[in-house]
Amino acid sequence: MKRKFSKTFVVTKAAIDDLNHVNNVVYLQWCMDIAEQHWEERAVQSVKDEYVWVALNHYISYKAASFEGDELVIETWIVSLEGVKSERKYKIYRPKDNKTIVEAKTEWCLLKSETKRPSRVPKEIQDMF
Known part of the structure; x- marks a missing residue:
C-alpha cells in the first residue's frame, strides 16, 4: 500500500514568513493540498460523491528550512486503511541537495457524504490506493 503520489513546485513569496523561510503552517497546507489532489486523481466520481475524508490529527517533523525560489x-x-481510518504520510524534500525538509503524517476518517457519519473504508477505495 505504498504507491506514492508526488508533485514538484517552486516556493513562492506568499509562503515566506518574517524569518524569510517557509512558514510552518504552509507545510501543513501543502500536505492537505496533496492529499486532496491524490484523492481527486485516484477516486472515481461515484466514490467522491459518496464519501468525504476528515482529518483527525496531524504530526509534522520539521527537518530543515526552505526558502523562496527553492524547488521542492x-x-x-497511504500507510494503512483500516476500519473507518486511514494513515497517510508525507515527505517534502529539496532535490537540489536531497535535503528532507518535512516528514509528516495525518490520520483521516472516512465519512458518508450524505450523513457525515463514519464509514468503514470499502474495498473499492482500498484498491484505489
Missing part, C-alpha cells in the same frame, strides 16, 4: 518535491502515500 512533496510526496504522499
Whole structure:
C-alpha cells in the first residue's frame, strides 16, 4: 500500500514568513493540498460523491528550512486503511541537495457524504490506493 503520489513546485513569496523561510503552517497546507489532489486523481466520481475524508490529527517533523525560489518535491502515500481510518504520510524534500525538509503524517476518517457519519473504508477505495 505504498504507491506514492508526488508533485514538484517552486516556493513562492506568499509562503515566506518574517524569518524569510517557509512558514510552518504552509507545510501543513501543502500536505492537505496533496492529499486532496491524490484523492481527486485516484477516486472515481461515484466514490467522491459518496464519501468525504476528515482529518483527525496531524504530526509534522520539521527537518530543515526552505526558502523562496527553492524547488521542492512533496510526496504522499497511504500507510494503512483500516476500519473507518486511514494513515497517510508525507515527505517534502529539496532535490537540489536531497535535503528532507518535512516528514509528516495525518490520520483521516472516512465519512458518508450524505450523513457525515463514519464509514468503514470499502474495498473499492482500498484498491484505489
